[in-house]
Amino acid sequence: MTIEAATGESRITALCALSQQVRELMDATALTDVPEDELEAITADVAALTARLRAVARETPQPFEFAPDGTLRHLGNAVTGAANPHALPLVVTSDGESVRAELSFRPLHEGPPGSVHGGISAMILDHVLGQAVVVAGFAGMTASLSVNYRKPVPYGVPLVATGAFTRKEGRKTWVEGRIALTDGTVLVEATGLFVTPAAWLGE
Numbered sequence: 001m002t003i004e005a006a007t008g009e010s011r012i013t014a015l016c017a018l019s020q021q022v023r024e025l026m027d028a029t030a031l032t033d034v035p036e037d038e039l040e041a042i043t044a045d046v047a048a049l050t051a052r053l054r055a056v057a058r059e060t061p062q063p064f065e066f067a068p069d070g071t072l073r074h075l076g077n078a079v080t081g082a083a084n085p086h087a088l089p090l091v092v093t094s095d096g097e098s099v100r101a102e103l104s105f106r107p108l109h110e111g112p113p114g115s116v117h118g119g120i121s122a123m124i125l126d127h128v129l130g131q132a133v134v135v136a137g138f139a140g141m142t143a144s145l146s147v148n149y150r151k152p153v154p155y156g157v158p159l160v161a162t163g164a165f166t167r168k169e170g171r172k173t174w175v176e177g178r179i180a181l182t183d184g185t186v187l188v189e190a191t192g193l194f195v196t197p198a199a200w201l202g203e
């Protein structure tokens with residue numbers, strides 16, 4: 001994989017603004033209660049906008065790249081990508097040893113009525129654990145992820161996701177993490193095994 005320097009920052013800013021507006025559209029769609037004729041009119045408007053966006057299209061989302069400040073970013077990522085409407089987007093920070101992200105789910109993420117879908121929580125933890133692998137100085141793909149659902153995850157509530165390295169053996173790295181309320185109450189725990197593909201090491 002080649003990582004290139006970003007170009008066209010003002011266009012990136014516009015793309016991120018569009019993605020945020022689409023998130024709001026998705027939220028509004030999940031909660032709307034407008035009459036049926038209004039739904040049909042809005043559907044036609046959205047279809048027209050979709051066609052305008054598809055007029056000039058990439059084959060893949062925005063790539064891994066170096067931002068102008070020298071940091072790595074992946075604007076097309078489904079969890080962290082500011083240019084991907086699917087992403088929260090999650091902002092993961094690190095103290096050099098572990099990783100942390102403050103987040104809040106939305107009604108759009110509903111699984112069981114009134115709480116967040118378990119697969120959404122697992123997706124967030126997969127990413128946070130992957131970042132913990134990177135912070136530990138390694139790189140890898142998720143080989144296995146074990147998730148323990150302790151309590152239903154509410155939406156519309158501030159939460160904290162954390163992840164940390166536990167051990168390393170050859171190309172295998174184990175990490176653990178959790179999603180908790182801000183008072184520390186653990187909602188979901190996960191352990192992950194990440195494997196550095198032999199190809200990444202030129203083996």
Ligand SMILES: CCCCCCCC(=O)SCCNC(=O)CCNC(=O)[C@H](O)C(C)(C)COP(=O)(O)OP(=O)(O)OC[C@H]1O[C@@H](n2cnc3c(N)ncnc32)[C@H](O)[C@@H]1OP(=O)(O)O
Nearest residue numbers: 126127130131134141142143144170171172195196197198
């Ligand atoms: C900063 C960015 C953070 C991003 C976080 C998001 C992470 C992701 O979502 S990644 C996407 C999801 N994961 C994937 O798509 C991975 C798909 N799988 C693969 O590519 C490969 O199977 C991969 C890379 C996991 C392992 O492939 P490969 O390097 O050929 O493994 P292989 O040589 O067979 O095995 C290496 C070791 O790992 C072990 N291993 C491999 N796969 C598994 C597994 N699924 N479960 C348990 N152990 C495994 C093997 O037993 C072996 O152990 P040992 O060295 O003790 O004999």
